Amino acid sequence: MARNTYLTMKAPEEARELWFSRIAELCPCAALGEEEVPLQQALRRVLSRPVEALRSSPAFHGAAMDGVAVKAEATFTASARRPLSLEVGKDAFWINTGHPLPAGTNAVIKVEDLNVEDEGRSVVTEKAAFPWQHVRKLGEDMVATEIILAPGIEIGAYELGALAAAGVLRPAVFRRPKVAVIPSGSEIVSLDKAKEEDLRAGRVLPEFNSLVFSALIQEAGGVTETRPIVPDDPDAIRAAILAAAEDGADLIMMNAGSSAGSHDYTASVIRSLGELYVHGIAVMPGKPTALGIVRAGERMVPVIGTPGYPVSAIVAVEEFVLPLLALWQKRGLRHKEYMDVVPCNALPSRPGMEERIRVRLGMVGDTCYAVSLPRGAGTVTSLSRADAVIRVPRDCEGLDAGKPVQAELIRTREQIEGALLVIGSHDNTLDLIDSMLRRTHPRFRLTSAHVGSLGGLLALSRGQCHLAGCHLLDEGTGDYNRQAMRDHLKGVPSLLVHLADREQGFLVLPGNPKGITRFEDLLREDVSFINRQRGSGTRVLLDYELKARGMLPAKVRGYRDEEYTHMNVAAAVLSGRADCALGVRAAAAALGLDFVPVGVEQYDLVVAKAWADDERIQALLDVIRSSEFRKAVADMGGYDTRRSGEVLWEYDGD
């Protein structure tokens, strides 16, 4: 097999500087031109030159009020004691707001200050008008030839008004950079051609990076053209790049094939067509990025090879493509907000590589806590779920839990401040609560992090979340959660709020082919199990049941194979990775698995009393207690919500 390596790995800033300087030198055609667009299509375009007013505004002295236009000097004698009568059509002229003053007049007396007499032939005023009273003077807003807007300004609603008032109906704006996106990969199918049923059945792999790129590029002022998918073949890739260049692309993005695998041809194709400056950048995710310039006839066109995994691809786009578009359009990058956050968990990292870790955030009191999302480069939900990104610098081995760091915000501060942070056991009803909370209170949301019941209580005891989701069985009493609160929440007065009773049972393939009906079956040679992680309520339940039966965990095949959520153990069973898991009925129902009940457990929310009166907690309780919530949960199967929202216990922290 051909071997391929990152021969020219560089730090991202260094890579960007190198590529940009070569582009500036070799691709003069990429220096953007300008074009005139009608105002109706000018929103969010960027002005390419100073805009001079073509007209004055107002273009004449005009009435600022409805009334009569007069020569002010002719009214100077008017007073309450000596009202002055003005002849309409000679000394006074009826006028409406916005209309030009008749010649010889220089003030307006408003209609409310007049008495009409003599069948409308005259008006009487008791006050002298001063010159230019209630008059909008010529050029008050702008004078023809004045510069009213500078180049580089993005045209928003207000600028449209200023341009129109200035008579500039076709402003000069920068041409939009044209970006050709070429998806590649023999295994992927275009979204346009993918059928929902094939997607559902897992028969096709949808290509969606181009859709994400297009959105990012469009919002950065560019236009994209997504070209047909190219197979993993160097000649086909070469032809596709040349065709895009000949069709006038300012920038070409190859998606996937930029890594150092045996079927990754992007870097070598770029080299064969021109110059390759960078292959590999020292940032994770994002590493497999290639930067170069290709020649197509007379044109030299910048090319970026972006990684195939969506999270890596995004980093490459944000690190190289968006800055290039900003540079070409002579505007700043989108403003980024930063916030000091405290990681709830340690964030280990590989020295020599910068790592970008996506996190969810929750403001607990004055501190903003961060919980990291799964780091897989293929985990697209880590993009849509993230509130912020934490960068772990190249020169360290990671960040410590509890030590403040700066995070780059993806959501607004307002959205972050509206979030309740729940840490602990995962249950599908938490997603439902989030959805309902947002519907009833658009400012609020429930941000959940899944670390198991015990992890949730520990986070709550450290003040790192508002509430915890918990289903911890006490082996002694058979009671749920109270003893665990006493053990782990010393000094943290809190409320135990019932969320739902839920069935636990074995998740098995439809028809239960292995005939698994009791815990003893887990010892069978032909049965493999998939476990939940330590500290999860389901793990406690399993251990409790094994111990009660005198069964050794080591004898359960797969006991050490762990997943973090009910849905993930269900998926493991569905895929044949294991024959059996312990989990909730809803997870089985969701994936069409069979469910063998082994008992009912109590899933509760533990709310720190410090937040019990917070309006977000109150809104959450309203949701849990609503009949809409109970019905939706009942529809999921395996839940009993009769006591949902009941405060089961007030723990004073002693």
Add this chain to the structure above:
Amino acid sequence: MARNTYLTMKAPEEARELWFSRIAELCPCAALGEEEVPLQQALRRVLSRPVEALRSSPAFHGAAMDGVAVKAEATFTASARRPLSLEVGKDAFWINTGHPLPAGTNAVIKVEDLNVEDEGRSVVTEKAAFPWQHVRKLGEDMVATEIILAPGIEIGAYELGALAAAGVLRPAVFRRPKVAVIPSGSEIVSLDKAKEEDLRAGRVLPEFNSLVFSALIQEAGGVTETRPIVPDDPDAIRAAILAAAEDGADLIMMNAGSSAGSHDYTASVIRSLGELYVHGIAVMPGKPTALGIVRAGERMVPVIGTPGYPVSAIVAVEEFVLPLLALWQKRGLRHKEYMDVVPCNALPSRPGMEERIRVRLGMVGDTCYAVSLPRGAGTVTSLSRADAVIRVPRDCEGLDAGKPVQAELIRTREQIEGALLVIGSHDNTLDLIDSMLRRTHPRFRLTSAHVGSLGGLLALSRGQCHLAGCHLLDEGTGDYNRQAMRDHLKGVPSLLVHLADREQGFLVLPGNPKGITRFEDLLREDVSFINRQRGSGTRVLLDYELKARGMLPAKVRGYRDEEYTHMNVAAAVLSGRADCALGVRAAAAALGLDFVPVGVEQYDLVVAKAWADDERIQALLDVIRSSEFRKAVADMGGYDTRRSGEVLWEYDGD
């Protein structure tokens, strides 16, 4: 004449609450529906319901690296000392990233860790593979049926990726509210129909509020339909509103005619078609706003009558229309940023009315200073020039200069931090510097406020700006600016930087019909003058020249009639408001006036030494010293730029 008054004036929040509650009650049809849209058109739409994954992602266990798929357990004996040979096609299967694992395998060994032997019939590994190594497991990202996105979420690039990965190709989103905009007014002409030459000549008044509304509404998630302009006639307005309602508008905006003038029919038409809840709101600008609901057949449709002046109209839109759209789409309003700012000037206000004052901002050291823009409701440039809005509450008579207040930001903090604040005399070259500065340094800008030369030095002495524009003649020495700096900048070490020498002269109508050639002509009975404000360099020059000739200012007709800029006195002459002004040649050239030179003066920038090394100041000096700048200034006429950028004097503040 019919009299009309604001019978139902209300505070804006009270007005909004009343209107919204009546809309909720009477207009159920306005409760938004939902629709499914293809992903390709879903950017920035808002999800109307929880999104469940239709597929798991990955949909199978797949290779995360290029290499061979193996059963991990079969490799446990491999080590550097005992390399393990695996037969290709039996124990090991070549696989590319993203492809599904063959049945019976559960790990991938990457190509870099293999030696190929036996002509490719076997591969050798020196390391045991652990189960699930380099495998993306089924459902690792999302499991089918899981809720992956909540309702109310705005679809951005990342969400598009998550939706596609979840197999959701047509997400359910809220329908866009449809807003009908009806411009009215017998004097206005649609932008589509206005010709640039008619606009330039001031022959037509362009209608552009609908364009501004459309942009604001589009960016708030709505769609607008701008309907034909309606004349100021109650029957026509009535018919237009009914037609818009029948065409399915969710909201109707009448533009103009909502005031209490004699030709303002909107409020009474709304009352005649349904209910009028509010006429007049206690906020300036924005007062002439009417809120109601009309009946059209079976439909009840909310109507807002917005003021005709653009700045007032914007306030009405932001106060009522955008919040209604947000409410209907169940999303929050655009996040607003606030900053503490210090007004440089007092902001008087009328008690009983909230005032919203648009300001420009400059960060001078750690303090952000605010300079107010002209407050006229027709001043559309106050919209496009503003960096922020200061609200003066209803219950006070204004805000003091120098006392910090909160301002709502229009620009980003980054933009504000990149601005140099220049206060002082106005000169057209300042606008040119701003344009050039933005072109060379997209992060920087020059924000200028025009208060005359003396006002600029006083602001600089108070530390309220970075630099001042100044042309103050010393009567004793005939020298420029040095004495004024000694007089007013005690304790403020500063640099006097030459900007340009410029001609001053009389601005007169083309052909100089009144034959004005010398200062003595200003005493003539048939000559009227328009003056610059006190403290301006031009005013000092005039007073100097009058005094030198023993002429009494009171004898100059129009001496007390003041304007704040060269362009505005030029406009006054062009419009016939005055026969003559003293000003720079560029202003005359810009408006096609004749210019009678009376001398050359020195226009300088005074830079506080504290900022002399600031990179923004350095960038500004680079601009002033560039040949491009000199050429552009020369093209304006009347300037000598040979010494531009020279530091004329270093004043140590003693």
